[in-house]
Amino acid sequence: MTEDLLKPTHVPLPGGIAPKQVSAGFGLSLVLGSDRRVYALVPGGLVDGVKDGRLVPTRVDLPGDVPAQNVFAGNAYALTLGDNGQLYAWGHNSEGQLGDDTGEKRAHPTRVVFPEGVSVRHATAGVYFSLAVASDGHLYAWGLNQNGWLGVSDDRLSVLRPRRVSA
Numbered sequence: 697m698t699e700d701l702l703k704p705t706h707v708p709l710p711g712g713i714a715p716k717q718v719s720a721g722f723g724l725s726l727v728l729g730s731d732r733r734v735y736a737l738v739p740g741g742l743v744d745g746v747k748d749g750r751l752v753p754t755r756v757d758l759p760g761d762v763p764a765q766n767v768f769a770g771n772a773y774a775l776t777l778g779d780n781g782q783l784y785a786w787g788h789n790s791e792g793q794l795g796d797d798t799g800e801k802r803a804h805p806t807r808v809v810f811p812e813g814v815s816v817r818h819a820t821a822g823v824y825f826s827l828a829v830a831s832d833g834h835l836y837a838w839g840l841n842q843n844g845w846l847g848v849s850d851d852r853l854s855v856l857r858p859r860r861v862s863a
Contacts, residue, residue, distance in 0.1 A: 709735055709753050721769025721821060724787070726776075727753060732763035734776050758784050758805050770821030776805060781815030783808040783828060791824040792856035793839035799856055809857045810836065828858060835861040 709715060709729050717728040727735040735753035758764060762778040773787030773794060784805035785794035792799050795808035810816065810830065819828040825839030825846060836858035837846035844851070848859035 707737065707753060710755070717767060719767045719769040719821075721771060721774070722823070723772040724769055724774060726767035726769045726774055728764055728767045732765075732779070734758070734764050734767055734774075736774065756786070756805060759807065766818070768819055768821040768826075770826065771823045773821065774805075775808070775819050775821045775826060777816055777819055781817075781831065783810070783816045783819055785826070790854075791840040792854040793821070793824050793826050795826060795838045795856070795858050797857040799854065808838075811858075826858075830858075837861050 709727065714730040715727045716730050719726045723738065725737040727737065729735055734756045736756050737753055758776060758778050762780050764776050765779055766777040768775040770793060773785065773789065776784045778784060785796060785808050786802040786805045789799055789801050794802055794806065796802065796806050797809050815831040816828045817831060819826065822839070825837060828836045830836055837848055838855045838858045841848065841850060841853055841855045846855060846859070847861040848855060849862055850859050
């Protein structure tokens with residue numbers, strides 16, 4: 697990486713697409729473009745995002761070419777809310793923060809496993825956990841549950857799929 701990345705630098709999206717939303721995490725940044733697609737800026741890791749020492753936005757397509765509504769960057773993992781109300785995740789998954797019920801790293805977006813008929817209104821990506829407000833009016837949490845931090849009725853250290861937060 698060059699010293700140029702230590703100061704603000706214009707990073708154009710392809711085809712003159714305008715940025716609509718950004719989210720910065722540890723090891724990656726995400727941009728939601730005006731074309732409602734996700735672009736990742738990753739200095740090595742999830743996608744190849746460095747060319748000639750400069751960050752290059754890499755388009756990340758959701759399954760079924762679903763348009764994106766919001767992007768959320770965590771610690772080397774990403775969440776994207778699709779127009780269909782589904783939440784998609786990819787990247788590191790050491791504590792189940794992708795919510796796909798596997799704990800396995802994902803190179804491409806995969807759907808987060810919510811209860812049947814539940815869609816997502818908003819989400820956020822933490823360091824090793826994720827949270828979402830769902831269409832049923834409840835808050836869901838998954839990922840690292842050390843000392844019961846997630847507030848879910850699950851005493852496992854890693855919660856691999858969204859669980860409703862207890863009141």
